[in-house]
Every structure is written in structure tokens, then in C-alpha cells.
Amino acid sequence: MKFIQLSLIASLIMVAPAVNAAQLISAKEAALPSASGTLATRGISRGPSVKLVSPEADTPVSSPIDFKVHFEARGEGKIDPNSVKVVYMKSPFVDLTPRLKGAISPQGIDFAKADVPPGSHTIRVTVKDADGRETNSVFTLNVTK
Template sequence: MRFSMKLSHILLATSLLASSQWSVAAALISAKEAALPPAAGALATRGISRGPGIKLASPEADTPVASPFDFKVNFEPRGDAKIDPSSVKVVYMKSPFVDLTPRLKSAISANGIDFAKADVPPGTHTIRVTVKDSEGRETNSVLNLVVNK
């Protein structure tokens, strides 16, 4: 009895340790969503803006990457303004648009988006990120993710 109880405690501790060290991939874009037709129209963004900066930190833009990967976007406030994390919107540019914001909610902060182990099907995926600062200035940025087969 005592041996089996100790063994079960060891197995439980081992499984907890393993789950804390390795995070499981989380779906950012499903295969069904990737199969939707591309959004119609131009995906242009405005030119020079005083709004916050949006920079894709990982993976490198237009560089093929294997899935799962860490999806990281940095927000850069301008002047004394602060980033409003509740204003962040992330949209997969398909027809119809796919709002990815709820999937990323826990990964969004005033510093940016830090979503570990994003599971994305192979292909080129266009994502629009929108963010506002405390002065109401908005910036949109279109990001391309290229995922290997």
C-alpha cells in the first residue's frame, strides 16, 4: 500500500513537471479557416502615422517557418502615450474575416502579443493587427506569415 501510494505521488509529480516544461501547441488558424477564400480588395495601410508602431518580432516576416512557432508582435508607443491593450484587434484576412483576437486575448499586453506555440496550417497567411494608444491614435499593420508544408 505504502509503495503504491509513493509511486502514484512520483508519477503525479513527474506528469506535473512535464506539463509545466512543455507547452502544448495552440491553434491560431484552423485548416478550415485557411481554406476560406482570400479577402477581396486592397490590404493597404496608411502611410506615416503618429499612432503606435506595430512590429512582427517572430517569426520573421515573409520567411518560411515550421509550425508550431512563437507568434510575437511588439507595440511601440509614441511620445507619452500608452498602448491600450483592450483596443487590440487581430483579424485573419479571409472572406469572411476571421477574428483571431479571442484566441490571443491572454497573450496581449501593452508591450505586444506573445503567443507561444502557435499552430498554423501550411501556406501564406495575411493577418491585420490594429492597436490604439491612450490618445486615441490608431495604427493598422498587415503581417504575412509563411508556414512550411
């Protein structure tokens, strides 16, 4: 009987990390064709600053990842968290915003243990301040496994 209990406990411990991961991008979405066209963003902007904190852009990482983006308003502006839009740059575009809603704040996005399939994933983050000034930033996540 003790062997069965220990075996069950060991199985639960091995499965636990996978249960805590939340899907950011599905394998089906990753298989879509890449969006066509250029992903240009404007140079100088009075809009908020958007910086990818984790994982480091263009650095290979393993899934699950901690997806963290930092927002910083310029001047006296304040970030409008309701304006944040996160799009997976595929054809057609995949709106990731609903999956991240609970992780979005005026300070940024903090989505821990995001499940992302292997591959190169281009994501555009759009944010506005309370005065309507908008910034678009494009990041590429390289997931190895």
C-alpha cells in the same frame, strides 16, 4: 512489464510537443477564400508602432510558431491593450483576437507554440494608444509544415 512502461513513456514524450501547441488558425479557416481588395495601410502616423518580431515576415517557417508582435507608443502615449484586434484576412474575416487575449499586453503579443496550417497567411493587427490614435499593420506568415 518494464517494456510496456518504457513504451508508454516514449509515447508520451513523442506526443508532448503537440499537446502544448495552441491553435491560432484552423485548417478550415485557412481554406476560406482570401479577402478581396487592397490591404493598404497609411504611411506616416502618430499612432503606435507595430512590429512583427517572430516569425520573420515572408520567411518560411514550420508550425508550431512563436507569434510575437511588439507595440511601441509614440511620445507620451500609452498602448491600450483592450483596443488590440487581430484579424485573419479571409472572406469573411476571421477575428483571432479571442484566441490571443491572454497573450496581449501593452508591450505586444506573445503567443508561444501557435499551431498554424501550411500556407500563406495574411494577418492584420490593429492597436490604439490611450489618445485613440490607431495603427493598422499587415503581416504575411509563410508556414511550410
